[in-house]
Amino acid sequence: MALINENYLKLPGSYLFAEIAKRVTTFKTEFPEANIIRLGIGDVTQPLTPAVIEGLHKAVDEMAHAETFRGYGPEQGYNFLIKKIIETDYRSRGIELEEDEVFVSDGSKSDVGNIQEIFGVHNKVAITDPVYPVYLDTNVMAGRTGDFSNGIFENVTYLICNAENNFVPELPTEKVDLIYLCVPNNPTGTTLSKKELKKWVDYARANNSIILFDSAYEAYIQDPELPHSIYEIEGAKEVAIEFRSFSKTAGFTGTRCAYTVVPKTVLALTANGEKHALNKLWNRRQTTKFNGTPYIIQKGAEATYTPEGQAEIKSIVKYYMDNARIIKEGLESIGIQTFGGVNAPYIWLKVPKGLDSWSFFDKLLHEVHIVGTPGTGFGPSGEGYFRLTAFGNKEATIEAIERIKTKLSL
Template sequence: MVLVNENFLNLQNSYLFSEIARKTREFIALHPEVTVIKLGIGDATRPLPLSVIQAFHHGVDELADQKTFHGYGPEQGYAFLRDLIVENEYRARGIDIDPDEIFISDGSKCDTGNILDIFGKNIVAISDPSYPVYVDTNVMAGNAGIATDNGQYADIVYLPCNQSNNFCPAIPNFHVDLIYLCSPNNPTGAILNKVEMKNWVDYALREKAIILFDAAYERFIVEDDIPHSIFEIPGALKVAIEFRSFSKTAGFTGTRCAFTVVPKSLNAYDSKQNVIPIHPLWNRRHCTKFNGVSYLVQKAAAAIYTDIGKNEVENIIKYYQKNAEIIRKGLKQAGLEFFGGINSPYIWVKAPQGQSSWELFDLFLEKLNIVGTPGSGFGPNGEGFFRLTAFGSIENTQEAMKRIQNYNFGLEK
């Protein structure tokens, strides 16, 4: 008889965002008269930049003509896009990355999940709270062990991120193999500065570990001296894989394009301690289980790097940053304690009266008609927090803050 991957049976609950969607759907069905404002999922709401739209139309016309039709492209992505990424995202910051080290994909969610294909059984360290995909894919891959009572897994090393450490994971004083870091952080909005990143890189070099660095929110960094790429840190090309995305940069959440940087100087090991370069493994995985991103989407993504495109993207980011500012001001006026929202589209709100995250979710949904994301959905250390995002419209964000300010949380203002 055919056997399932029993690791799947260890998965707890359903995927966080599906659960939120279900609760929201049910509430709206019961209260059709109410205007629910969604500040939950980190989903773009601004239309695509005009330069991207034009590139799309142009690409569509190419596919309408036999002479310019495009069938299968290179699995790793078209050179025109890989070159632009290298030039604009890396060489412009003094980082020496080769276009061959860039793998275009249909999403960082996919990449952060699929990357485990090439790794064996390792000790995995994950920030807590964190993007649920890191934990869930490790459960599927058999790295997590059994679920414990608090919703964690026995074999995962959790790196607590809480108020006492300013939401920055501390370097463990023991060995781990694979480390997930995300900066600017989803969900807390915290960032890792140069010193903190250097400490992690040094740890990985020392421990022969690999850092899986999720920089999907890099474009939101405004403060100086915050690394935009882990490869700004000396030695990182030997110990890190970086995940980047056009989703939050240019509103590609529904359009689907991302990229992953796998340096050729990155090595891991086999069980006999032989050095195994990672790049050929990921290249083989990518070419065998993936067939490239839609030509049109790659064309459109390339438009982001034109002068006009860059300017348009900057304006989109500014729009969301303005929302983050509105949220920060609004929460402050309401007397709520919160973190993040400066170099990040995420604002991490502390439950005002010690409520649980889901209690706060229900309160926000039912009393304020605002959808946020329960912090506990990102891990036990997220308990008692609630994530708001700056991805709404300015009008909705302002209206949400009005509702929050008018609500009596039982606090002195």
């Protein structure tokens, strides 16, 4: 008698973006003429850059000839890409990594979703609140939480981030084992200083905890004082796994390439105190359940590291950060309080007039035909907040803000 994984039944309703899609579809059926602008889901709009396109075409041509055809590659990714990652993204910031500490994948969503598999079911999980839903949902599915009640899961530590604490999570009072940090943060668009991050690294070292550090948005950091990698913090190589992606830097949301860094010095324990390197466990997970990122796609990712590729990425980041500025300034000009948007492509706004997040979603959709993301979709502390993203195209972003400024009833 085949039994299901009943942990799945604990997950409430549908995934955030599915609910948004449903409401938008209903609205479109009712008002087919409306020109909807989407500043909701964090998807990019700018095309792949010329260097990447050239890299992809070349790789496709290689696949057409037996002499240059590539079959199964290393599950961990090709060295040509890993070398560039280490040199450009880490060595340039004073961080040394070995090649087998970097694992190329098909996306950070997969990696941050799968990483929990290498940990036992009896770990206490801490997430910031609000947060990217994948961290929590994947731990629910794995049975690491209790039931969902009153908007939260039992046996999870929610680290509240709101305007009152300036979106800097406080260290938990109870001991936690796995700590998910997204820096710069999705959805709040805020980030952490070296000093603030150091507190977490010190906590993890003192408590044998592991930090799962999602830095998918590090390329958007403008302030030169802010850390891009957790490994800029002393001791982090003992306690942190870092996730990075080409999605938001090089427009790879539909092209799929990311990587995860698992230093060999990061150890966790068996119940009777034996230490094991997580690098080895993750390698086993990836070689057993994954067959590598397509060769063609890895060649596309490699092309982002050429001088042209790097310049193109910088210009994409600048394009979206201009949008962020337009959104932020526009909202503030009509008295809406905003956070983020300076070192990250997300603007987190305080919903005006005491509305709740979903009411503001409906209001924005119906009054000015703009789709954003309700803060509650990211956790209970998101109530009363709302996320807009800078990933739209410039004209649409300007138009959206103009509509909000002139047509939204506040």
